[in-house]
Amino acid sequence: MKEHYYSNGKLLITGEYAVLDGALSLALPTKYGQSLNISSIEGENIVWKSYTHTEEIWFETTLELADIRHQIPVSKTGNTTTEASVRNTLLRILNAAYQLNSNFLKNTKGLLVETHLNFPRDWGLGSSSTLINNIAQWAQVDAFKLLWDSFSGSGYDIACAQHRTSILYHLKKDIPVVEAVSFDPPFKNQLYFIYLNEKQNSREGIAQYRQKEFDLLNLISAVNQITKSILKCQDIQEFNSLIDEHERLLADNLQMETVKEKLFPDFPGSIKSLGAWGGDFILATGTKETISYFNKKGFKTVIPYSEMIL
Structure with a gap:
């Protein structure tokens, strides 16, 4: 068998x-x-x-x-x-x-x-x-x-x-x-996933989230709208604005710095946390120079969208 x-x-x-x-x-x-x-x-x-x-x-x-x-x-x-x-x-x-x-x-x-x-x-x-x-x-x-x-x-x-x-x-x-759904943006060759050299404990992240006090209905409504807009987005500048908005929304509610503020303030593109904040992968928008930028910062695992996503 x-x-x-x-x-x-x-x-x-x-x-x-x-x-x-x-x-x-x-x-x-x-x-x-x-x-x-x-x-x-x-x-x-x-x-x-x-x-x-x-x-x-x-x-x-x-x-x-x-x-x-x-x-x-x-x-x-x-x-x-x-x-x-x-x-x-x-x-x-x-x-x-x-x-x-x-x-x-x-x-x-x-x-x-x-x-x-x-x-x-x-x-x-x-x-x-x-x-x-x-x-x-x-x-x-x-x-x-x-x-x-x-x-x-x-x-x-x-x-x-x-x-x-x-x-x-x-x-x-x-x-x-x-x-x-079909998420196949024309700018996907400008999307990179970077491993932050640290595995985040999801349960600890969830516990911290549960301890915060904020307007949950407003948060859900805002996330819903951003998600729908990202799915339809065809322009990299609009995409950058949407993920920046998402980062700021969560940062304000979690009372935490965004990953860009904390680690990559000089990065020219946009950066978004994925999953529990503080570890695992982030998403960055940029060019071929993006890989070099993160490598020089000590982050050697930089994976283009096409190599990561089905």
């Missing part, structure tokens, strides 16, 4: 934080993602191996099927080793999948499960969401329910994992609404 699943990574172009509260957001699936391969082996257990983009094993464990079937409680405390924490997280996802489908792993014996990332783990492109979506396909359960039963979040990353086109995403009464 052999099974193969694959899910796309993600980048959230508009609506960071506000997407949690129902704002309309533009999200793009990436050419990077994660696969999950399953094959039968002798024995009664699941042998799990997770590989990096360089085909090195970064996590390996053996799971007893009884742990998953009988839902042995999984510790969620942070007072564990990295390996134990990863194992607990994996068990939590598999337990949740079993709860959603009691036929998952029924009459199953030994399995070898291998996951393969084709991007560095610290890039923040969705190593967790792609894993959850792959396990949901394997278990034949709803990936959004699996996300919310084992983690948290808006679910836009799950939608990206399932689509090969740009999407508009929002939550309506906690139900995900996904619309496949």
Whole structure:
């Protein structure tokens, strides 16, 4: 028995934080993602191996099927080793999948499960969401329910994992609404994604957002309008104005500096944070000199739009 699943990574172009509260957001699936391969082996257990983009094993464990079937409680405390924490997280996802489908792993014996990332783990492109979506396909359960039963979040990353086109995403009464759209601006050769050399903890970012006091309805309304305008935008100058407006809107509500103010005040183009502020990738508009600019600043991972986005 052999099974193969694959899910796309993600980048959230508009609506960071506000997407949690129902704002309309533009999200793009990436050419990077994660696969999950399953094959039968002798024995009664699941042998799990997770590989990096360089085909090195970064996590390996053996799971007893009884742990998953009988839902042995999984510790969620942070007072564990990295390996134990990863194992607990994996068990939590598999337990949740079993709860959603009691036929998952029924009459199953030994399995070898291998996951393969084709991007560095610290890039923040969705190593967790792609894993959850792959396990949901394997278990034949709803990936959004699996996300919310084992983690948290808006679910836009799950939608990206399932689509090969740009999407508009929002939550309506906690139900995900996904619309496949065409985002193919004529200026896409002027768009670059830059890794900030630091992985941002999304849960910490969300917690900080929740602590702020601001007019949520006004924020959602403004983000909705910017998202719609960006989707239709055909001019780079207008696009720059829109992402500058989005940055200022979130900065004011989060009471934080924009990434351009903090790190790149002399950059001639526009810069936008993507996802939780303070890490992972940013979007910059510019020219071929853009790559040199960020490289000189110490940011060596600068990926043109065409190499990042499906």
